[in-house]
Amino acid sequence: MEDERILYRLQACPFCERVVRVLDEHGVDYESRFVEPLHSERDAVRRVSGSRTVPVLVDPETGATLTESENIVEYVEKYYGEGEDPNTDGGGD
Amino acid sequence: MELGFEVTQLPPHDAPEEGEEAPGFTRPLVNDEYWEDAALSDTVPALVVFYPMNGSFPATYIWQEVEERGWDDHETVVGVTASTPYSHRRFLDERDTDARLFADPSNGVAREWGVAHELDGMTGVEEPRPAVFYVDEGMTVRYAWVADEHPEFPPYDEIDGVVG
Numbered sequence: 001m002e003d004e005r006i007l008y009r010l011q012a013c014p015f016c017e018r019v020v021r022v023l024d025e026h027g028v029d030y031e032s033r034f035v036e037p038l039h040s041e042r043d044a045v046r047r048v049s050g051s052r053t054v055p056v057l058v059d060p061e062t063g064a065t066l067t068e069s070e071n072i073v074e075y076v077e078k079y080y081g082e083g084e085d086p087n088t089d090g091g092g093d
Numbered sequence: 094m095e096l097g098f099e100v101t102q103l104p105p106h107d108a109p110e111e112g113e114e115a116p117g118f119t120r121p122l123v124n125d126e127y128w129e130d131a132a133l134s135d136t137v138p139a140l141v142v143f144y145p146m147n148g149s150f151p152a153t154y155i156w157q158e159v160e161e162r163g164w165d166d167h168e169t170v171v172g173v174t175a176s177t178p179y180s181h182r183r184f185l186d187e188r189d190t191d192a193r194l195f196a197d198p199s200n201g202v203a204r205e206w207g208v209a210h211e212l213d214g215m216t217g218v219e220e221p222r223p224a225v226f227y228v229d230e231g232m233t234v235r236y237a238w239v240a241d242e243h244p245e246f247p248p249y250d251e252i253d254g255v256v257g
Binding site (some may be wrong): 008031032033034035036042060079090 | 129232
């Protein structure tokens with residue numbers, strides 16, 4: 001199960017929705033994990049990212065764990081943008 | 094329960110019987126930290142506990158028994174009721190259990206399983222009637238109990254024997 005790409009998100013959080021939009025635009029599959037509005041209730045998020053903010057994207061394909069929607073959008077566009085294949089990055093096969 | 098009067102009977106149910114295939118479903122599955130969509134077929138074998146919505150006294154009583162009997166120490170235990178994921182999170186916060194809860198506010202799963210209960214005096218509100226199933230890894234129902242009265246509680250001692 002943990003080989004899935006996981007997006008930690010909060011319902012109706014605009015930053016999370018922005019990331020969802022970009023993932024969908026690029027046809028990137030992910031599983032959603034919804035967390036609580038209260039920061040203090042978000043230990044699951046802190047364990048993966050070191051902070052309790054969302055969104056957080058955990059991508060086992062690249063081993064990346066990303067926070068901040070700006071960073072995540074940039075990452076998705078870089079690795080999953082048109083004409084690019086993450087598997088060719090870094091000289092892999 | 095000896096009350097000295099007739100307890101309200103529920104209409105006949107149409108739940109899967111022992112040996113039949115359990116109807117599959119996907120709903121948000123809530124644990125003590127978050128929720129995510131999950132298919133029942135990915136959580137079996139499991140004890141599946143349909144129960145009246147969070148906040149009702151039967152919900153509290155049923156889960157107190159589940160906890161005290163430690164069913165979650167032996168089996169995967171999942172609850173199903175017509176409450177939201179937020180309500181499930183609070184409900185789990187109040188309990189000491191590894192059980193996880195499927196959120197089914199539309200009550201569609203209970204309807205699919207033939208155990209829906211339209212509440213008298215709460216127009217438009219329905220929930221599952223109490224019902225407990227043991228579903229094996231092939232999605233076959235190995236144990237089934239469904240409430241016939243309102244209220245009625247699961248035969249806990251009998252289920253102890255199922256959980257092992």
